[in-house]
Amino acid sequence: MRHKLVVGNWKMHGDRDLINRLVEGIIDGRPQISETVEIGICPTYLHIEQVAKLLLAANLKIRMGAQNVYCEEKGAYTGEVSAPMLAQLGVSLVIVGHSERRELFAESDALIAEKFKAIQANNMTPILCIGESLEQREQGITEEIVLAQLDAVIREAGIDVFNNAVIAYEPIWAIGTGKTATPDQAQEVHRIIREYLADQDTEVAAAIKILYGGSVKSGNARELFDQADIDGSLVGGASLEAAEFISICKSAD
Numbered sequence: 001m002r003h004k005l006v007v008g009n010w011k012m013h014g015d016r017d018l019i020n021r022l023v024e025g026i027i028d029g030r031p032q033i034s035e036t037v038e039i040g041i042c043p044t045y046l047h048i049e050q051v052a053k054l055l056l057a058a059n060l061k062i063r064m065g066a067q068n069v070y071c072e073e074k075g076a077y078t079g080e081v082s083a084p085m086l087a088q089l090g091v092s093l094v095i096v097g098h099s100e101r102r103e104l105f106a107e108s109d110a111l112i113a114e115k116f117k118a119i120q121a122n123n124m125t126p127i128l129c130i131g132e133s134l135e136q137r138e139q140g141i142t143e144e145i146v147l148a149q150l151d152a153v154i155r156e157a158g159i160d161v162f163n164n165a166v167i168a169y170e171p172i173w174a175i176g177t178g179k180t181a182t183p184d185q186a187q188e189v190h191r192i193i194r195e196y197l198a199d200q201d202t203e204v205a206a207a208i209k210i211l212y213g214g215s216v217k218s219g220n221a222r223e224l225f226d227q228a229d230i231d232g233s234l235v236g237g238a239s240l241e242a243a244e245f246i247s248i249c250k251s252a253d
Helices: 016-032 045-058 083-088 099-104 109-121 134-138 142-157 159-164 183-198 202-207 218-225 242-251
Strands: 005-009 038-042 063-066 093-096 125-130 166-169 209-212 232-235
Touching: 005 093, 005 209, 005 242, 016 038, 016 045, 016 242, 038 093, 045 063, 083 109, 093 109, 109 125, 109 142, 109 159, 125 142, 134 142, 142 159, 142 183, 159 202, 166 183, 183 202, 183 209, 183 218, 218 232, 218 242, 232 242
Parallel strands: 005 038, 005 232, 038 063, 063 093, 093 125, 125 166, 166 209, 209 232
Antiparallel strands: none
């Protein structure tokens, strides 16, 4: 049985005071949520160590995450952060291929696949983000786009790597827009992803968590989580309010 996973992506938000309040609020709310529901939080690079110390002191089941990583272990890559550096800080989840990285920073499928491999090589779990734009959805090529993004990793690393990975379906048109896919729309794409994986390895497909990411809020979380192939969410703006984030997590019980 797949247990739910809810991950907060704080993006480029937060100062030290806000981070303290957020983490304390999530720590306070964690006992209200079933132990079977996994929770992860992904602050900026600058705040990872601060968050990690707070989580360690609380000794609760909350996973430390990062929003990005570079594929090389070390070298003359000004401004980049490597997977070994993240692992040393207690990070266990790393987002890779987020639509904002693909669109704003022109990250290619090939680079994303290399990052994916670097994350796993350092005993962390990649959260691979895949999703289509509004234009692509309107053209009726959602399945083609999503599976091509997924296949870029499979071609490079093989199907077995998804034994230690999470997939996040994030329709780009529903990120930060206030729009969200209906539960039926989201479930349809999640089903397509799982069936595509099952064609190559039924055990991988049955076990992997596929999260929905696209304007998830407490008001729509439970209906989304009730879908057969939706195993939780990658939460953006709503994760910046501890009470709202905890409410979303409760919906996964």
